Amino acid sequence: MDTLDRTGRPEAxxxxxxxxxxxxxxxxxxxxxxxxxxxxxRIFNRTWVFVGHESEVTNTGDFKASYIGxxxxxxxxxxxGEIRVxxxxxxxxxxxxCREAKGNSNFFxxxxxxxxxxxxxxxxxxxxRKRYPEDFxxxxxxxxxxxxxxNYRGLVFASFNPEIEGLxxxxxxxxxxxxxxxxxxxxxxISLSAGANQHEYxxxxxxxxxxxxxxYHAMFLHDSFFKIQARSQDRVHARIASRxxxxxxTEAFSNGHAILAREAGDKTIDELKSAHPEYFARLxxxxxxxxxRELMAQMNIFxxxxxxxxxNQVRVIRPVSPTKTVVNMYPVMLNGAPEELNEQRLREHEExxxxxxxxxxDDYEAFACVQEGLKAESVEWLVLLRGIHDEKxxxxxxxxxxxxxxxxxxxxxxxxxxxxxxxxxxx
Amino acid sequence: MTSSPQTQxxxxxxxxxxxxxxxxxxxxxxxxxxxELFTDDATYWIPEGKDDLDPKRETSILYDDRFRMEDRxxxxxxxxxxxxxxxxxxxxxxxxxxxxxxxxxxxxxYSNFAIFEVRRNxxxxxxxxxxxxxxxxxxxxxxxxxxxxxxxxxxxLYNLTFMV
Numbered sequence: 001m002d003t004l005d006r007t008g009r010p011e012a013x014x015x016x017x018x019x020x021x022x023x024x025x026x027x028x029x030x031x032x033x034x035x036x037x038x039x040x041x042r043i044f045n046r047t048w049v050f051v052g053h054e055s056e057v058t059n060t061g062d063f064k065a066s067y068i069g070x071x072x073x074x075x076x077x078x079x080x081g082e083i084r085v086x087x088x089x090x091x092x093x094x095x096x097x098c099r100e101a102k103g104n105s106n107f108f109x110x111x112x113x114x115x116x117x118x119x120x121x122x123x124x125x126x127x128x129r130k131r132y133p134e135d136f137x138x139x140x141x142x143x144x145x146x147x148x149x150x151n152y153r154g155l156v157f158a159s160f161n162p163e164i165e166g167l168x169x170x171x172x173x174x175x176x177x178x179x180x181x182x183x184x185x186x187x188x189x190i191s192l193s194a195g196a197n198q199h200e201y202x203x204x205x206x207x208x209x210x211x212x213x214x215x216y217h218a219m220f221l222h223d224s225f226f227k228i229q230a231r232s233q234d235r236v237h238a239r240i241a242s243r244x245x246x247x248x249x250t251e252a253f254s255n256g257h258a259i260l261a262r263e264a265g266d267k268t269i270d271e272l273k274s275a276h277p278e279y280f281a282r283l284x285x286x287x288x289x290x291x292x293r294e295l296m297a298q299m300n301i302f303x304x305x306x307x308x309x310x311x312n313q314v315r316v317i318r319p320v321s322p323t324k325t326v327v328n329m330y331p332v333m334l335n336g337a338p339e340e341l342n343e344q345r346l347r348e349h350e351e352x353x354x355x356x357x358x359x360x361x362d363d364y365e366a367f368a369c370v371q372e373g374l375k376a377e378s379v380e381w382l383v384l385l386r387g388i389h390d391e392k393x394x395x396x397x398x399x400x401x402x403x404x405x406x407x408x409x410x411x412x413x414x415x416x417x418x419x420x421x422x423x424x425x426x427x
Numbered sequence: 428m429t430s431s432p433q434t435q436x437x438x439x440x441x442x443x444x445x446x447x448x449x450x451x452x453x454x455x456x457x458x459x460x461x462x463e464l465f466t467d468d469a470t471y472w473i474p475e476g477k478d479d480l481d482p483k484r485e486t487s488i489l490y491d492d493r494f495r496m497e498d499r500x501x502x503x504x505x506x507x508x509x510x511x512x513x514x515x516x517x518x519x520x521x522x523x524x525x526x527x528x529x530x531x532x533x534x535x536x537y538s539n540f541a542i543f544e545v546r547r548n549x550x551x552x553x554x555x556x557x558x559x560x561x562x563x564x565x566x567x568x569x570x571x572x573x574x575x576x577x578x579x580x581x582x583x584l585y586n587l588t589f590m591v
Binding site for chain 1: 585
């Protein structure tokens with residue numbers, strides 16, 4: 001590839017390496033249009049990106065509109081049961097070919113000139129075709145396939161980078177935690193059948209990236225939520241664990257992944273066991289008491305660059321512009337769990353994480369305030385050094401910190417900087 | 428089917444008076460009085476993604492029982508709910524009111540709403556349809572279920588922490 005990248009524009013003149021230090025982030029990282037364009041090419045076009053869950057396309061012909069960075073794609077299940085990710089862009093004159101958020105169809109027809117594609121991407125219909133040359137080969141103008149698609153236990157990722165390592169390797173040290181998140185289902189399978197709470201906020205996508213593994217902000221920003229938890233302890237609330245500084249840990253894994261985790265308290269476990277005794281007995285029997293305890297922990301797992309497995313939800317970050325972001329929060333239904341438990345999980349999720357919730361909207365208020373504050377050009381840097389003085393490097397290469405340390409964010413920006421300063425094709 | 432005015436438990440005029448009073452309590456932030464309009468077994472519901480769904484299996488913007496409504500009011504009044512600092516100012520229009528008898532003896536009132544909301548110098552408009560299931564109590568009319576169907580409930584939303 002020459003100096004023109006996939007978007008057909010010259011490489012940006014910014015050196016992203018100057019914008020991130022080990023303990024400082026430059027304000028330009030959150031607002032500069034050239035940085036954003038470069039992120040789409042050097043991060044979202046190179047890594048594995050979460051595009052959807054198998055349960056969203058269960059039947060042949062099911063489809064779901066999704067995104068890789070700002071690029072529109074379609075997740076489809078074709079007639080052979082294969083899950084594909086197609087670029088949602090007509091090869092003819094550029095329109096999207098799928099205008100619905102989800103549905104079932106074996107064909108996509110471009111609204112502009114009526115070119116028709118099978119859900120495998122194959123071009124099968126061109127109206128009034130005879131005005132094209134006789135040797136016009138339809139097969140050259142199929143919908144573009146995203147070259148790499150992999151599914152880990154139902155989580156579907158895609159990558160525009162044909163050279164990228166396999167998904168399991170990419171998950172690195174985060175994989176055991178992804179497994180633990182999914183193993184809360186006694187069948188080892190989750191479903192996103194309950195739909196999503198959709199959000200947008202006037203701020204950069206990385207505020208959400210940083211925030212889900214930020215164990216420092218909750219005790220202040222979400223104080224009102226903890227008070228509500230405390231006011232009515234006998235009732236169902238979003239299961240955000242103790243604010244106690246001593247409980248839990250943070251970890252920065254390879255490839256920018258991270259976790260904020262807090263062990264489940266005896267009270268939480270007892271409550272759930274007494275409310276749903278049969279289910280949790282089955283789960284404990286399946287995994288043994290030690291592993292069972294781990295499964296019950298609060299895990300905020302971040303898979304770089306756009307996925308959170310967090311509390312009761314799958315959270316997907318979609319950058320729209322330097323200062324606009326869409327976030328979809330899917331409450332996780334546990335396959336094999338009694339309906340009452342999944343219903344309880346829905347109510348817990350909504351309490352915190354709808355647009356009217358008691359937790360998420362306060363985060364978005366903070367993000368909007370940061371975006372506004374960063375207009376202050378005279379103050380250039382943000383500080384990310386909390387806990388840096390005794391961060392531990394573990395044998396498996398990950399870095400370990402206290403629950404309110406900025407260890408995860410430093411890890412995210414190490415990967416950000418690595419990708420943003422790497423020319424050419426990434427591995 | 429709308430029953431004839433003679434047999435109806437609630438006239439349109441009475442339904443409007445009730446809805447206008449509720450609207451005024453919300454816009455004036457008299458939320459403790461607003462809570463008193465509801466029965467103890469009340470549900471306050473805003474579906475997400477579509478106007479109708481199974482709340483046992485699908486997510487909503489909110490699906491509050493009376494306790495969570497009280498938590499919601501507490502958060503707005505005491506909190507602090509950072510998403511409501513400074514608080515939204517709202518004023519809402521209620522129109523197209525229709526009254527139906529339901530089979531279980533409750534009265535169902537449909538209406539359209541438009542809420543003008545201003546916060547931090549930005550004005551936004553939210554519109555939709557209300558469905559109020561009302562029960563005639565011993566002393567007064569009470570809301571057994573309030574459902575708000577936003578026309579933009581299938582779009583990404585920002586800060587719906589004021590009262591709809």
